[in-house]
Amino acid sequence: xxxxxxxxxxxxxxxxxxxxLRCVPISNHLYFYWYRQILGQKVEFLVSFYNNEISEKxxxxxxxxxxxxxDGSNFTLKIRSTKLEDSAMYFCASSARxxxxxxxxxxxTRLTVT
Amino acid sequence: AQSVAQPEDQVNVAEGNPLTVKCTYSVSGNPYLFWYxxxxxxxxxxxxxxxxxxxxxxxxxxxxxxxxKSQTSFxxxxxSALVSDSALYFCAVVFMEYGNKLVFGAGTILRxxx
Numbered sequence: 001x002x003x004x005x006x007x008x009x010x011x012x013x014x015x016x017x018x019x020x021l022r023c024v025p026i027s028n029h030l031y032f033y034w035y036r037q038i039l040g041q042k043v044e045f046l047v048s049f050y051n052n053e054i055s056e057k058x059x060x061x062x063x064x065x066x067x068x069x070x071d072g073s074n075f076t077l078k079i080r081s082t083k084l085e086d087s088a089m090y091f092c093a094s095s096a097r098x099x100x101x102x103x104x105x106x107x108x109t110r111l112t113v114t
Numbered sequence: 115a116q117s118v119a120q121p122e123d124q125v126n127v128a129e130g131n132p133l134t135v136k137c138t139y140s141v142s143g144n145p146y147l148f149w150y151x152x153x154x155x156x157x158x159x160x161x162x163x164x165x166x167x168x169x170x171x172x173x174x175x176x177x178x179x180x181x182x183k184s185q186t187s188f189x190x191x192x193x194s195a196l197v198s199d200s201a202l203y204f205c206a207v208v209f210m211e212y213g214n215k216l217v218f219g220a221g222t223i224l225r226x227x228x
Contacts, residue, residue: 004157031214043158043204043218056213091157093216101146101165101208103216107157 002026004106006092012112013082021077021109023092031100032075033093034067036060037108043091049075082113116140116209120219127195129228135190137205137219146208147188148216149179153201161203164188175199195226 005024013019025032034046047057049067066078075094079086089110093103117140127133139145149161162173164181172178179190188205205219 006157033215035216042220043206043216045215045217048214056215058215093158095214100214101210101216102148102160102163103214104160105150105158 004092004094004104006090006106006109008109009107010110010112012114015084015113016081019079019082019111021079021090021092021111023075023077023106024073025075025092025094026096026104027073028096029094029104030097031055031095031103032067032069033095033103034077035091035093035105036088037091038085038088046077046090079111082111084113087111087113116145116207116212116217118205118207118217118219120203120205120222122222123220124223124225126225126227129197129226130194133190133192133195133199133224133226135203135205135222135224137188137190139186139188139205139207143209143211146210147179147181148206148208149173149177149188149190150204150206150218151201152204152221158204161190195224197226197228200224200226 007022032049037043047061048055064080068076089108091108092106095103119138147164150158164171169181177192202221204221206216
């Protein structure tokens with residue numbers, strides 16, 4: 001069964017450093033998403049991406065964040081200058097054109113900012 | 115604003131007994147409703163969804179959920195709990211009028227004891 005994959009599974013970085021989280025969505029999906037889950041808190045929407053552009057973003061997704069689909073398979077989330085409060089589990093998700101609301105999630109990347 | 119409530123932080127049930135995990139949502143348009151499960155160190159796994167049609171929907175692993183429009187609820191149920199059902203369960207809503215983003219509840223820990 002096709003699945004969303006994410007790398008790395010765990011990333012440790014120092015405050016102020018740039019990080020790139022990578023995702024490979026399900027191959028025939030056209031909608032892509034990033035969510036995050038701070039430890040002990042609910043899963044929060046960050047951004048959605050369709051047709052090579054951001055379709056929606058939350059208040060969390062400020063100028064420090066960016067997303068890119070550099071090729072036909074990868075979908076990345078970049079945090080330019082990490083803060084302690086960026087420490088969280090980041091989930092990538094994708095969905096098909098025929099059912100954009102039915103999102104399939106990757107296993108997540110745990111980001112620890114020290 | 116769209117919101118989802120899971121009123122119980124934790125549900126404890128004995129193996130073989132029926133289980134219910136509660137979810138309610140705020141009224142705003144026509145919601146699409148979902149349940150996801152998260153096992154330790156794993157991503158979010160899709161369990162079931164309600165889009166339209168029959169109010170009782172069946173999903174993976176013997177779970178089902180009932181959409182109740184008058185009570186704005188979408189409780190997750192299973193007739194006979196298994197120890198392996200122990201996990202963190204999230205209810206989520208998409209309000210299509212506001213895009214494809216999932217709005218998650220805070221999650222409910224389900225503990226099934228043998």
